[in-house]
Amino acid sequence: MVEGLGERRIIEILLDQLEVMPRVTVPFGDDASAVDLDDGRLAVMKTDMLVGKTDVPPCMSLWQAARKAVVMNVSDLAAKGVRPAAILASLGLPRGLTEGDIEQIGRGLNDGAREYGAYVLGGDTNEASDLVISCAAFGTCEKQFFVKRGGARPGDLVAVTGPFGKTAAGLKILLEGLPASSKVKENLVNAVLMPQARLQEGLILAQTRAVTASIDSSDGLAWSLHEISRASRVGFIIEKLPIAQEAEEFAEAHGLNPAELALYGGEEYELVITVKAELWKRAEEAVKKIGGRITKIGLATGEPTILFKEKRGIVPIEARGWEHFKPHSK
Amino acid sequence: MVEGLGERRIIEILLDQLEVMPRVTVPFGDDASAVDLDDGRLAVMKTDMLVGKTDVPPCMSLWQAARKAVVMNVSDLAAKGVRPAAILASLGLPRGLTEGDIEQIGRGLNDGAREYGAYVLGGDTNEASDLVISCAAFGTCEKQFFVKRGGARPGDLVAVTGPFGKTAAGLKILLEGLPASSKVKENLVNAVLMPQARLQEGLILAQTRAVTASIDSSDGLAWSLHEISRASRVGFIIEKLPIAQEAEEFAEAHGLNPAELALYGGEEYELVITVKAELWKRAEEAVKKIGGRITKIGLATGEPTILFKEKRGIVPIEARGWEHFKPHSK
Numbered sequence: 014m015v016e017g018l019g020e021r022r023i024i025e026i027l028l029d030q031l032e033v034m035p036r037v038t039v040p041f042g043d044d045a046s047a048v049d050l051d052d053g054r055l056a057v058m059k060t061d062m063l064v065g066k067t068d069v070p071p072c073m074s075l076w077q078a079a080r081k082a083v084v085m086n087v088s089d090l091a092a093k094g095v096r097p098a099a100i101l102a103s104l105g106l107p108r109g110l111t112e113g114d115i116e117q118i119g120r121g122l123n124d125g126a127r128e129y130g131a132y133v134l135g136g137d138t139n140e141a142s143d144l145v146i147s148c149a150a151f152g153t154c155e156k157q158f159f160v161k162r163g164g165a166r167p168g169d170l171v172a173v174t175g176p177f178g179k180t181a182a183g184l185k186i187l188l189e190g191l192p193a194s195s196k197v198k199e200n201l202v203n204a205v206l207m208p209q210a211r212l213q214e215g216l217i218l219a220q221t222r223a224v225t226a227s228i229d230s231s232d233g234l235a236w237s238l239h240e241i242s243r244a245s246r247v248g249f250i251i252e253k254l255p256i257a258q259e260a261e262e263f264a265e266a267h268g269l270n271p272a273e274l275a276l277y278g279g280e281e282y283e284l285v286i287t288v289k290a291e292l293w294k295r296a297e298e299a300v301k302k303i304g305g306r307i308t309k310i311g312l313a314t315g316e317p318t319i320l321f322k323e324k325r326g327i328v329p330i331e332a333r334g335w336e337h338f339k340p341h342s343k
Numbered sequence: 344m345v346e347g348l349g350e351r352r353i354i355e356i357l358l359d360q361l362e363v364m365p366r367v368t369v370p371f372g373d374d375a376s377a378v379d380l381d382d383g384r385l386a387v388m389k390t391d392m393l394v395g396k397t398d399v400p401p402c403m404s405l406w407q408a409a410r411k412a413v414v415m416n417v418s419d420l421a422a423k424g425v426r427p428a429a430i431l432a433s434l435g436l437p438r439g440l441t442e443g444d445i446e447q448i449g450r451g452l453n454d455g456a457r458e459y460g461a462y463v464l465g466g467d468t469n470e471a472s473d474l475v476i477s478c479a480a481f482g483t484c485e486k487q488f489f490v491k492r493g494g495a496r497p498g499d500l501v502a503v504t505g506p507f508g509k510t511a512a513g514l515k516i517l518l519e520g521l522p523a524s525s526k527v528k529e530n531l532v533n534a535v536l537m538p539q540a541r542l543q544e545g546l547i548l549a550q551t552r553a554v555t556a557s558i559d560s561s562d563g564l565a566w567s568l569h570e571i572s573r574a575s576r577v578g579f580i581i582e583k584l585p586i587a588q589e590a591e592e593f594a595e596a597h598g599l600n601p602a603e604l605a606l607y608g609g610e611e612y613e614l615v616i617t618v619k620a621e622l623w624k625r626a627e628e629a630v631k632k633i634g635g636r637i638t639k640i641g642l643a644t645g646e647p648t649i650l651f652k653e654k655r656g657i658v659p660i661e662a663r664g665w666e667h668f669k670p671h672s673k
Binding site: 020024028033046050056062102104106116132137141143147151 | 348356362369384388389397432435452453462464469
């Protein structure tokens, strides 16, 4: 049964059935796929599906849901250093929707795409029991600038484009009704309802050639580290967890572990990157120039382990995060 | 409510929300979308979603459903004269599926893609109430060979790549249990379960430069004619309906109108094209060379009407066909 399998196993079964394209430029399982345009460029594409029942928390409007469906895909292109040019959207629409609902969905798709410079070029509508918004994002990039998951080397620095834990805390407010001061609440809930793709950061970082691996963190920080680890055959020592201040406050108020929120939350869209140590300054300054920031959180190692240096000692960072079908058990 | 709106109105509402890309090469609503690669080529993409409840008749295996989800997308690229290079697949998987089911889906996706020379490059898995297989197809073509819906001119010949009516008859067997001799039944049911995209025909026809407009017939022959009519601002006089012999036999046995089966069935994947009259021979011979066939069925006119010259007189071909939410009432 699917509920017993877990997403990881389902993907394995699927991949076992697929023949590999000759001269494939990006291996299966990276954030996005690519076709060589044979002129130094890659055509890069990604598809990611939003399903109402699992991806749309209460209080999220249809406009926000449609926008998020776009952002999810843009984020994957961003991690690869690719600017999205076009979005396609296939919709599964439940019978109860009104004209106003459809309008919100259309506007959310458009606004999500325009926010990142892309356009919605087409799509498909269907009737379905669940709300389903399956977007495909397309863009091109110079082949030499495409950043995979598999290029990290021992000695590289690992960094993130922003703090973690806000989405996990926001979901606790939305799903479990945990209270928070109005300012903290707004900030945390906003992280859930209005996720941002780090497109400018991803684009400029790719140009620096300092980044050896990159992934977005939609499955959580811990999971992202494990994915780079698996693809690059490196381990990590994390020295500093990038916990958002609001998440820290929220965790303290509710007796929660802030590290847990930051590591295993998921549905965040920061980039997790590895950077050649000698080119750190270059990467840092490039991102600063476009108004962003990268924060060093640790080091890539030759060991196959992902460890977190806590005050109390060294603990392993587990390979779990948000997984459809099998939450918290990858 | 969505059920009161109909797919056409839903698409209108959605399109009203979308900003148009500058220098857009293909208008909204064509079979596929395109981004200019600025070197004489277009990046062409299409997404089409298969939903279990509306698109998968009983007796269709998961392997067939997954293959069909690919064929639906390949067919749209075929109509534009574009060879598919890559397929992405976003899956919504109901909880009841087994490992074997997932394997069938993976194999169906792969086999569907390989049948047309493409590869499945990636995708996304989710839990959903319905089975949802949303594929995106990608390919490139020389800009000058891309065939839109909007280029038909009065005097052009209208033609199809094969006979119609088999799918409608096959669905009557599968959904309504109508009987047929085993040979006829096999042929008609096969049209439903194993649809074929006319890729070779679409590719070679685009190369001839004889084709002025092209569309696939997944919404039915009548609907396809109305779409070309709308996009090209021409009308049609249809002189000969391309009815499949098996559909004709089946209709006769059950007192059905064979013209109804051929015109308003849908879920067929023949190409409906318009051809410059003076280049008909060129188009016909090009298709013959690759083992295919085009059949002239009528003429494009300057009138805004689509008429069928029956033995009993001239009757209008209605703008209806298969439409999600609102079957037989577009």
